[in-house]
Amino acid sequence: MTLSTDNALVVPHPLGLDYHISLQTPYCILCRYAVRPGEIIAAVFGHWGSPSYLAYTLGFSFPTVAQFEYGATVYEKSRSTSYPWLFCRRSDCYNCATLHDTSIYHIDCFHIISKNTASKRPSLRDIWTIASWTESLPKTRYQAPPDITLGAVADETLIDDHESILARVCSIPQELRDIIAQRCPESPAWRLVSALSRWRIFQPLLDPDIEIKGFSFDDIKSWCRRDGMVAGSGGSGKIRIQLDDLGVSRLDYVNDSPALPTAASRSQNAWFVVEEVSEMQEARIETKGPFMRIHKLPSFHLWDTPVPPDPALTRWNREITGNLRILRIRSIALKDITGLTVFCQHGAVRWIYPHHEETFPGPYSYPCDNSPSMAQLVPSAIESSSVIAIFFPLAKGEKISSVWVRRCEPYDDSIPDTLAVITTRGRFQLFGKYLCPTRPEVHFQQLSGNNTATHLLFQDVDFPFQRVSYFAAVSASVNNTGISPLAPSQLAQSRGFSWSSSFCYVSIVGLENVELIWLFRRQVPEGTPERDRLCLGMMLLYEDGTLAAAGNCRQGPDIDVQVIMLPGSIHYKISHKAGGVAVECATLDGGRDAILGDEEGWQSIDMHSRSEMRFWFDDSRTIWITSPST
Template sequence: MPEPSGHIHLQQQCSACGDAFSCKEAFVSVLRSGDSVTVVGSYEFPFGRGATDALNDRTGRTFTHCRPCVPCESATIHADCFDLFRRSCTHAKGLHRLLRAAVWRSPWHGAPKFKVCPEVDVHGSMLLAARACHLPELASMPPEIMCMIWRDAFAQPSLLGRYQSVVALAAESCDQDPDQQTSLSVCNVASWERGGRPLVEERDAPPFIRITIDRRGVRRIERLVQRPEFLHRRSDTELYIVETREAMAGVDVLFQSGLARLDLARTEVDLRPWDTRTPPPLESLSVRPAISKSIQFATIHLARITGITFFMSAKSGTVFAIHTHTSQAPSAVPTFSRLSKHQQWQACWIHVPFTSGDRLTHFGVRHVDSTSWHILVMKTPSCRFRFRGRTCPNTTQLRFEKAGDYIIGPHFEKDEEVQDSIWPVEDQLLLVCSISRTGSVLALNAFPQRSGTAVPPFAQIDQIRLPPAFTQAFFSSAPLENVVRLRVFTDHAKCCRGLLLEYEDGSKRSVGECRIGVDRQRVYRSPACICIFQEATELYIKACYRLEHKHVAGDWTVLDVTFRHEL
């Protein structure tokens, strides 16, 4: 095989299984050299410029993490995934088909890495597990029990999921009929599904086009007679582009061997997928700042959640991701695991509880064009944190009937002109997250827009002076009066990370980092007092059921929950 020339693009996810690479995990690069396919490696996957430079010096090649140009489009694959594919697909053109499937995972050249989860075949995966573990009983269990076992034992990413993905890809590659690549205008495609051939309609095709995208690229193309009416249905495994025929006039589609990829060479259209098959019209949103930097829209149905966790940068105040807690997704760990290693290191978990005993009444967005220093503030009658930073993202505003106002984002100076957009929360209100190329949340919006009676504005919080040691720290507070239930979150060193307080009126308030699903929780019901002990930077908190008690050691502070103490 000829040696590859030029640089070799490194992808962060395996092109065969779709899972992210870990540091020093063995990988190979598969790339085209003329009419043949070359395999380079295996090597240890590098993270960071220093590790990449060291790999280049050691191998004499030029690996880069740059955005791929057409000449360097390649596949970065786990070494064990590559070996499994080669054993499972012995076709003479197997490597060519692997490379095409890998490159076409990107729905068009230069497409960003969209946030989309793999579609898991639980039944097929459990059959694999039954054979691999010699447990035939697994295959005969009811589907509900299978789902529970899969969720607890084989949650993504897992080696079993990786194995299943690669074996399925190999089977499809072996079954593909060889054909030549063809190109059609998307306006002339009446319908297409992965694995089949396109149905062409040049004249009378309906005016709206819907393109479905999953982790393997373009999955489906269909035509719609009219823009679908918005419905509260979203997907974690698929994204959808719904546009008019006129907006998609310059978009072509490449077809080959049952796969499809969009070609945007003739147009400058910005394609921004949604996580719902029936997205609202983009012009119905008033996202601030402008959506020019957005690459994807995600939706949140407020009526179905039990809380929201914001993963926020401890340096800039940027929201890396948002997890909505539901009965099906009670923990934010899966969302956290999809952040980059760098983002995970920076992220603070800011949890806002939703409860049946309280009601969200208003949602708002605050924006100002400013690059000055600011304080990041979250304030309610119960909760407050501040952070000094240099960037100026939007703030999110949440108003609860009992818990009061939450302002999550930057604090703006008194003389700055801020703009607030506030929506009343009704049954049909939908939050819309604008996602950037890096995966962070640029802005939140709401649909549908409503106008009506004047809404009391969210407050601007006065700036406070912080000691130098605390200028990059979050501060929070909550009243202790009328606490009926206290949840204390502690890490592996038994230090307190956060508190979740429940009150007689049914409201909840959070203090610190409530890392649900990560930290150990201890629950106190109707405590008489809360005891606090601080040693250097470590904080220890527990509750007691009697005011008169003794501590074995340490200078503990005892707070009576029947008085108006502020924690």
């Protein structure tokens, strides 16, 4: 096919097919950094099994968060140069099964390599070759955090233009460069250094004198990028394929493996495919120098652990079918955890973070949710994205006894599932949108019970997030994975109306035997009354040492934390000036008048006459506080 270089943004396929670019997996094939809103990128389209690409784009600006908030992909609709890219609004495009494979790259990464005369200048065919070898397995375009050490070890041998920003970076003392690389990992300087460094690694793929060799799985006993191939038959059992940011890095056979997953390594950005040998008979292997790619691999999952759980011990919140038969799955061991932080957006579970600290203060003199930000966990996410962190601390010796999912089956496509956990002390937390459990379309399904839950699994996500979230529980025994016919009282009891027109979350905390309360409040603009500070969340300490969290309990530069010892009552009102809920706590000695005087508009909760408090909030603010009268 002869490709034109006219004014069209995309040189189209002769059959007039649309070329979709998924906005959920955008990263640069050259530098490996996630594409940020507003950056100039280009793409090459085709099929990984073909040595040639079908089409390409000229450079265009990646959409902003506001632009693709409700769109899953962009695609070429017409050859108009005014508005060549439009958002696909098809209902099935949130998990877009594109007709073509796509390789995306930063224009400036391409140019910095082109200016470096020490190496071969890149072409679109080179871009496609690199992508077809490093992305030959579906869904492997995970957005692993880039190796910022490349920025720290940048040297003049990578630089051709000594007046460039890279040259100035290289002139910085090594100690200071290390600090900058750690503090500013997303700097374009590191992107360009990474692109130049990776371009050197890719040279064997672009060398026409290096032969491509083909094999079947019957021909290989093991293979790794550093040592090459060991010929022979691996026998029966399972085949394990390890992947990193350069594609397949290792292949070996696993004859005996435990049913439960091993701990995932957080120190390396590696993923694993573990499948039965019998499932790999049709697959075809190719190697070129230190690179390997695999064709015709059947549907599989990508795991962050080399030993994934037995499917017979795993129960998912919903069936994984169609375009989602291939997922990137993260595993969390529940043994010895001291709490969970679950990140949610628009009522759906996005990420689960386990805590392992003995206590939670961290660098602060009070307990708080010190989990990483979503932007740290998901490199493609941005700080301005509206994601709420729901914190659930566990007391010493307290464990998760059962795991549940709240379903709303008639509206599965529009109402996401909610994860619920119950502990050995009877405490519970809902992670996700609250729906009144007495509604006929709402029901709870047990994922694990009888104190047998060993792991939580969840889908590794890309930003912007898809509508549906997937999570699962792994049990220690097959006999304990059955569905309980009845939801426990903690989940079946109604806590009020559902705010069904939008979405909200609820934290339910006990009010008996509370020793301390920490209020997390947002600083207000100058001139706003002090009592109109918005309360984002609160931590409660009980006489037995148990901690509870309600709302958003994360520290930040614009957050003030107030401690109240021996609280006797909680007072709250809607702050129209600040746009949220203001909260004050009175001590047993002081009472309401000591903090509020005769100010009107406040509602009160007497902590000695109420059993629990319900703290309602959404992705960005507190909505309201309620408490049953008995």
